[in-house]
Amino acid sequence: MKIEVNGIELFYEKEGSGPPLVLLHGNGEDHFIFDESTELLKRNFTVYRPDSRGHGGSSRTAELHYQDMADDVACFIETLGLDRPVLFGFSDGGIIGLLAASQHPQLLSALIVSGANTEPKGLKPFIYGIFRLLFVFKKDPAIRLMLTEPNITKDELGRIHIPVLVTAGQRDMIRAEHTRLIAEHIPGSRLVILPGESHGSYIVHSRKIAKIIEEAVNEN
Template identity: 70%
Template sequence: MYIKVNGVELFYEKEGSGPPLVLVHGNGEDHFIFDQCAKVLSGSFTVYRPDSRGHGKSSRVPKLHYQDMADDMALFIKELELSQPFFYGFSDGGIIGLLVASQHPDLLSRLMVSGANLNPKGLKAPIYWFFRTLFLFKKDPAMEMMLTEPHIGKGDLERISIPVWVTAGQRDMIRESHTREIAEQIADSRLMLLSGQSHGSYVVHSTRLAQIIKEAMEEN
């Protein structure tokens, strides 16, 4: 299905029944990374899986910015009249989720982010320099965005008033200190560092994420 918001068309899948749950993928990915997870969650939730602008089947754009993506997702929720959905964001999707929760305090009921960062320095140095070198050859707008954005400050996080789960793998590409900083600056947050997991091993084409989300929902 397609919906027009903020000057672009976003493709999304919808499945299941129950409270609304929005799953947003990371940089260079699309909604297919949640195929296995959605099969499990659709038994308990109405699952929405949009492709971010410039990704998957959604509109291509010459430049990508996290703020535009956050505006897209806020309007996506409003246009579909989703009543305070649970928002899950992986990597770039987590950045989008933090921006939405900070800027639209009444829009979401809960937020979970995995492997998100507040600025490019949140990336471990070898990862940052790998992508910076790769960008010299590929000139990919998604990669450029990752190397220059986001710029989320303490004040932004302090404006988030809903429950937030901050997750990361212990072998994540995001610095552990950075992940802890995110959790510490959000008033109602829970930190989950997953033993033996990498950036996306428990998320991409995995059912483990479904169990983590269900446990978070049951907690509240």
């Protein structure tokens, strides 16, 4: 399905029944990364899986910015009339979730972010260096995005007043101290570092994240 929001079209899938749950993928991906987890989640939730602008079946744009993506998601939720959904965001999706929750206090009922960062230097230096090299050759707007954004302040994190779970893999490409910083500055948030997991090993085409989401929602 497609919906017009914020001046563009977003492609999305809707499955299941129950309270609304929005799943946001990471950079260079699309909603298909959640195929396996959705098979479980749709038993208890109405699952919405949009493709971010510039990704999947959604509109292409010359530039990509996290603020535009956060505005897209807020408009998506409001246009569909979703009543304070739970939002799960992976990587770039987590960044979008942090912005949306900070700027729209009544938009969401709960937020779960995995492998998110609030500034480019939240990436491990080696990973940041790889993306810089890739951009030299590919000039991809999605790579430029990771090198120049986000720029989320501690004050912005402090404006989030809904239940929040912050997760990362033990071998994540996000610096562990940066993940801890995010959790420390969101009032009342919980932090879980998953042993043995990488940035997306427990999320991309994995059912593991479904259990984490369900447990987080049930604890709220």
